[in-house]
Amino acid sequence: MSFDQFSNRPLGSTAVRPSWEQLPHELRDFVTVHLGSAIIRADVQSGGFTPGVAARLILTNGRVFIKAIPNDHVLAAKYRTEAETAGHLPGNTPSPRLRWHGTAAGWVILIFDDIDGRHPDLTPGSPDIFTVASALSDMAALLTPNPLPHLPLASISRARLLHGWGDLATSPPHDLGGWEQRHLQALTDLETLWVRHADGTTLVHGDIRPDNLLITSDATAAVVDWAQPCQGAAWQDIADLIPHMIMAGHSPQTAEKALIGLSVWDLAEPDVITSYAAAFAGYWTRMSRQSAPPGVPHLRSYQRRAAAAAITWTMYRTGW
Ligand SMILES: Nc1ncnc2c1ncn2[C@@H]1O[C@H](COP(=O)(O)OP(=O)(O)OP(=O)(O)O)[C@@H](O)[C@H]1O
Ligand SMILES: [Mg+2]
Structure with a gap:
């Protein structure tokens, strides 16, 4: 088996994720109110494989990274596990801080510090x-x-x-x-x-x-x-x-x-x-x-x- 036998898509462009505009407006409205800022731009991240939302949000007062997936999606449990884990990591773990997680508009939502990397x-x-x-x-x-x-x-x-x-x-x-x-x-x-x-x-x-x-x-x-x-x-x-x-x-x-x-x-x-x-x-x-x-x-x-x-x-x- 050789590597070039198969499509060699870079890992940064593997996931097929919804754009911010494609998300239900109830979800977008909740996030906007929760963050207390308009969302100037949402840079959807295409690394990974899950089809949930993963976007860097540029706000009027800073930036955050958001992940979300419908509550009833087969992968929602993984998002909940991530929230439980990321929320309890020691402060000096080399990982972005989980700012908030919860459920709204039928979606599991995680909001992290944004990492410019x-x-x-x-x-x-x-x-x-x-x-x-x-x-x-x-x-x-x-x-x-x-x-x-x-x-x-x-x-x-x-x-x-x-x-x-x-x-x-x-x-x-x-x-x-x-x-x-x-x-x-x-x-x-x-x-x-x-x-x-x-x-x-x-x-x-x-x-x-x-x-x-x-x-x-x-x-x-x-x-x-x-x-x-x-x-x-x-x-x-x-x-x-x-x-x-x-x-x-x-x-x-x-x-x-x-x-x-x-x-x-x-x-x-x-x-x-x-x-x-x-x-x-x-x-x-x-x-x-x-x-x-x-x-x-x-x-x-x-x-x-x-x-x-x-x-x-x-x-x-x-x-x-
Ligand atoms: N805090 C963050 N700040 C900026 N970018 C991030 C942050 N967390 C993740 N990313 C980017 O978003 C992409 C997707 O995020 P993540 O790996 O958490 O979810 P996922 O890919 O949906 O899960 P999976 O890897 O199981 O498919 C990452 O590959 C990374 O490029
Ligand atoms: Mg990933």
């Missing part, structure tokens, strides 16, 4: 890699012990998602790649070991990827989109950078090398990381074969590219 460039040689990796490492230290003890355990919530080879092995798709077919049983065995090492005492973000990170002009990194948090071992948020670095043009060697020196990465057990790479490869391979969710046209092609990257990582680590 861009998604990190994870291509080889980019200084953003060090910025992001050190910010995640510092964040892991800050969020240990986990300040939100009611969160699910990584061994349950993340493990429920991050697997695929076992499912694919029950009825192997005819177009599965040759390497994947040859190693399907071994990959099925390999993809579960990490789960026994997933738990820990850190608040894990659980969805680290470039479109959930912002770099500001003073070269600091902010982490957004706390919709899939859990309590777990800190190595997960750091290791999650690797497939994204490979997607951005790294070899597995150079991607891993970029993390050396961060204790959270240096202390991770090699067998666990190999299993984790296989689990991501299986997850993305499995998910990329499902039909596209309504209003999310670019998710499956992204997952095919992500699967190719995670397979490359798994090949490197296993030597298979």
Whole structure:
């Protein structure tokens, strides 16, 4: 499987979101009254995949970032989880402050401090890699012990998602790649070991990827989109950078090398990381074969590219 086999849409232009004007006027009126300011401009953000509203609002008296989704949307629970989490992060977490959240006009609404930033460039040689990796490492230290003890355990919530080879092995798709077919049983065995090492005492973000990170002009990194948090071992948020670095043009060697020196990465057990790479490869391979969710046209092609990257990582680590 090669990366250029699939559409390579930048992560900043993957979501199909409504414009501000397309939103129900009850919602817009509520936001305007709540903010106490006219909305001069709404810059819709197209990073991410969910079809909810995500916009930077320019007001007469400042700026805010707003996310909203209809109350009865299948993803509304994720927005509520994000509000619960973002609202209870320690003040020095490198994440925008949640100013307000609630329900109005039938929508779940979150209003954050606006961050004037861009998604990190994870291509080889980019200084953003060090910025992001050190910010995640510092964040892991800050969020240990986990300040939100009611969160699910990584061994349950993340493990429920991050697997695929076992499912694919029950009825192997005819177009599965040759390497994947040859190693399907071994990959099925390999993809579960990490789960026994997933738990820990850190608040894990659980969805680290470039479109959930912002770099500001003073070269600091902010982490957004706390919709899939859990309590777990800190190595997960750091290791999650690797497939994204490979997607951005790294070899597995150079991607891993970029993390050396961060204790959270240096202390991770090699067998666990190999299993984790296989689990991501299986997850993305499995998910990329499902039909596209309504209003999310670019998710499956992204997952095919992500699967190719995670397979490359798994090949490197296993030597298979
Ligand atoms: N506080 C903020 N200030 C400025 N821009 C932000 C802020 N939070 C998020 N963004 C931008 O908006 C985009 C979408 O936000 P976010 O990732 O929170 O939601 P989402 O993409 O809808 O969720 P998902 O990633 O699950 O699809 C991000 O990729 C980022 O570019
Ligand atoms: Mg996002």
